[in-house]
Amino acid sequence: MLPGETAIVAAAALSDLLHEISRLGYTLVGPTVRDGAIVYREIHSAEDLPAGWTDVQQPGSYRLARRADSALFGFAVGPHSWKQFLHQPAVTLWHAQLADQGAVTFAAEPPERKRLALIGVRSCELYAIATQDKVLIGATYSDPHYAARRAGLFVVAVNCTVAGGTCFCVSMKTGPKVETGYDLALTELIDDARHELFIEAGSERGAEVLERVPRRPADGRAREAAEKAVRATAEMMGRQLETEGLRELLYANLENSRWDEVATRCLACANCTMVCPTCFCTTIEDHTDLGARRAERVQRWDSCFTTDFSHLNAGSVRSSIKSRYRQWLTHKLASWIDQFGTSGCVGCGRCITWCPVGIDLTEEAAAIRRTDLRSQTGREA
Amino acid sequence: METRASDPNGAASPAPTLPRATPVRRVIRESADTVTLELDNSVGRSFAPGQFNMLYLFGVGEVAVSISGGPVESQVLAHTVRAAGAVTRLLVNVKRGATIGVRGPYGSAWPIEGAARERLDLLVVAGGIGIAPLRPVIYHALRERHRFGRLIVLFGARRPDDLIYAREFNRWRAYPGVELRTIVDHGSSNWRGPVGIITDLLATTDFDHDDTLAMVCGPEVMMRFVRHALVGRGLPPERIYLSLERNMKCAIGHCGHCQLLPFFVCKDGPIFALPKVAPLLDMREL
Numbered sequence: 001m002l003p004g005e006t007a008i009v010a011a012a013a014l015s016d017l018l019h020e021i022s023r024l025g026y027t028l029v030g031p032t033v034r035d036g037a038i039v040y041r042e043i044h045s046a047e048d049l050p051a052g053w054t055d056v057q058q059p060g061s062y063r064l065a066r067r068a069d070s071a072l073f074g075f076a077v078g079p080h081s082w083k084q085f086l087h088q089p090a091v092t093l094w095h096a097q098l099a100d101q102g103a104v105t106f107a108a109e110p111p112e113r114k115r116l117a118l119i120g121v122r123s124c125e126l127y128a129i130a131t132q133d134k135v136l137i138g139a140t141y142s143d144p145h146y147a148a149r150r151a152g153l154f155v156v157a158v159n160c161t162v163a164g165g166t167c168f169c170v171s172m173k174t175g176p177k178v179e180t181g182y183d184l185a186l187t188e189l190i191d192d193a194r195h196e197l198f199i200e201a202g203s204e205r206g207a208e209v210l211e212r213v214p215r216r217p218a219d220g221r222a223r224e225a226a227e228k229a230v231r232a233t234a235e236m237m238g239r240q241l242e243t244e245g246l247r248e249l250l251y252a253n254l255e256n257s258r259w260d261e262v263a264t265r266c267l268a269c270a271n272c273t274m275v276c277p278t279c280f281c282t283t284i285e286d287h288t289d290l291g292a293r294r295a296e297r298v299q300r301w302d303s304c305f306t307t308d309f310s311h312l313n314a315g316s317v318r319s320s321i322k323s324r325y326r327q328w329l330t331h332k333l334a335s336w337i338d339q340f341g342t343s344g345c346v347g348c349g350r351c352i353t354w355c356p357v358g359i360d361l362t363e364e365a366a367a368i369r370r371t372d373l374r375s376q377t378g379r380e381a
Numbered sequence: 382m383e384t385r386a387s388d389p390n391g392a393a394s395p396a397p398t399l400p401r402a403t404p405v406r407r408v409i410r411e412s413a414d415t416v417t418l419e420l421d422n423s424v425g426r427s428f429a430p431g432q433f434n435m436l437y438l439f440g441v442g443e444v445a446v447s448i449s450g451g452p453v454e455s456q457v458l459a460h461t462v463r464a465a466g467a468v469t470r471l472l473v474n475v476k477r478g479a480t481i482g483v484r485g486p487y488g489s490a491w492p493i494e495g496a497a498r499e500r501l502d503l504l505v506v507a508g509g510i511g512i513a514p515l516r517p518v519i520y521h522a523l524r525e526r527h528r529f530g531r532l533i534v535l536f537g538a539r540r541p542d543d544l545i546y547a548r549e550f551n552r553w554r555a556y557p558g559v560e561l562r563t564i565v566d567h568g569s570s571n572w573r574g575p576v577g578i579i580t581d582l583l584a585t586t587d588f589d590h591d592d593t594l595a596m597v598c599g600p601e602v603m604m605r606f607v608r609h610a611l612v613g614r615g616l617p618p619e620r621i622y623l624s625l626e627r628n629m630k631c632a633i634g635h636c637g638h639c640q641l642l643p644f645f646v647c648k649d650g651p652i653f654a655l656p657k658v659a660p661l662l663d664m665r666e667l
């Protein structure tokens with residue numbers, strides 16, 4: 001088979017396909033049910049996937065529910081993103097050693113050469129990975145740990161056949177159909193008569209894997225069924241965000257009173273930044289052993305919602321919650337475009353679902369548009 | 382007119398944030414809370430005036446410090462450190478012969494080459510420790526006096542003792558075309574100079590607004606007043622440069638801490654032409 005070619009594989013044969021991938025030396029990571037949520041963890045076969053589960057998502061609310069069928073990918077996205085496997089929550093960067101004479105030596109921690117196969121990557125998540133690529137390996141400096149994990153990736157993407165209540169990838173033009181950046185792309189076709197996967201090879205190694213599993217050629221009807229399923233998902237978006245002129249809108253509204261209003265609800269808990277698949281900010285922690293001989297530098301995820309984040313000797317630059325929420329939202333939807341040429345938002349909806357008070361960035365952006373300081377008549381009473 | 386380091390340190394390195402073990406060659410006490418660390422530079426690493434390094438003290442932590450010495454090809458790299466935070470309070474106690482970690486240089490530079498091409502007058506306005514990233518400019522302008530017009534240095538500090546580098550003032554003044562004026566917030570029994578704020582000095586300093594490049598570094602509030610005063614005196618904003626400070630962890634544009642709306646201060650700054658940042662500096666908590 002060649003990249004671009006398609007095949008139909010019975011859902012029951014997915015474990016064969018996963019087995020073929022792991023035989024190439026990849027560790028499989030995929031969605032699985034744990035603690036009442038669908039999270040990404042190491043898996044060993046299709047048995048570990050959330051068969052028959054879906055998720056019900058609203059601002060500040062996430063619940064698993066049973067589906068009427070046994071679909072393997074019949075849900076949207078959960079609290080995890082693939083970020084945790086590529087831009088890891090904690091990475092040791094280097095060690096320092098103090099000798100008797102006071103000399104200090106430094107040694108870099110070599111990147112872990114782990115080859116991961118991500119199973120079930122959604123289109124918005126592929127965009128999120130591409131977005132982090134621009135930050136961490138696309139500029140002057142390259143993060144060697146991210147680069148190593150990124151280079152060793154095998155991606156099995158999934159076209160969404162259901163949208164979550166907080167999804168808005170259609171607005172962000174990041175889905176639901178997978179377009180690029182995958183080795184294999186699956187569309188799950190399930191009804192009373194069948195449970196099959198329409199699979200497209202996106203790379204040579206993807207094609208090689210597909211060749212080794214029981215399959216039949218995909219005819220035009222199968223392709224049409226797959227495309228119809230994804231088109232239906234596009235009609236199911238739980239949210240939408242008007243992106244026209246959004247960057248300029250936010251830049252012109254840094255003093256909009258809406259920021260004061262949202263600050264009365266925002267807890268500055270940082271959940272939105274932790275679940276966001278593109279948020280990349282980190283801090284460093286230096287650990288020293290009790291003998292004060294050996295120190296190590298650890299890079300950890302950080303959040304612009306903490307006061308420490310912008311700390312200077314004179315105090316925090318952004319001491320109010322208002323200013324921190326404004327920083328987060330304007331970075332995500334406006335200044336990211338200046339910095340990296342794309343929006344920092346992929347429309348996955350995680351920040352809406354996992355906000356404990358249900359703050360909805362699409363609603364905040366819409367509220368600012370309604371009260372645009374540039375239009376006198378647009379002001380609310 | 383902005384210039385950048387042509388070869389950013391460690392860009393191709395397998396560990397871009399790994400410090401280099403660097404001996405402290407000399408420690409110069411500048412004031413009660415400020416020292417200059419002269420770090421070994423026998424490897425001959427070059428820098429551009431305005432750039433900074435990340436200094437790491439074993440078991441304590443890391444902090445961004447401007448390079449405050451010169452010349453560019455010197456055997457030592459000077460960093461002036463004021464005891465102000467958790468790391469700098471211990472960094473000022475470092476002894477000669479100690480080893481610290483250094484990585485850099487990072488960031489944008491003062492546009493002095495452009496100024497030399499146009500043979501502009503240089504107006505250096507510094508508040509407190511803000512003189513540190515400007516001293517390489519002063520050294521450069523003294524050493525290549527013929528390439529520049531006047532060199533006007535306005536330096537304000539809280540108290541007379543905070544006017545660091547005072548032992549060099551007479552040497553600076555000895556060069557032709559150099560004016561150095563100082564002012565303090567609070568005088569002392571032997572202070573004979575003016576008492577007030579830096580804008581008082583600016584108000585009584587003549588400069589040719591058609592032919593002057595201003596470089597400003599100090600507390601953000603000081604820079605706000607100075608830039609408004611400079612613009613008020615007719616200096617075009619595109620010939621006013623500021624050095625900004627933000628929290629920095631990585632210095633390579635990855636950690637996100639130093640953002641100022643579209644900018645990463647570590648790589649787009651710390652030196653900015655005023656028109657790029659003027660509206661942002663008037664906004665609170667950005």
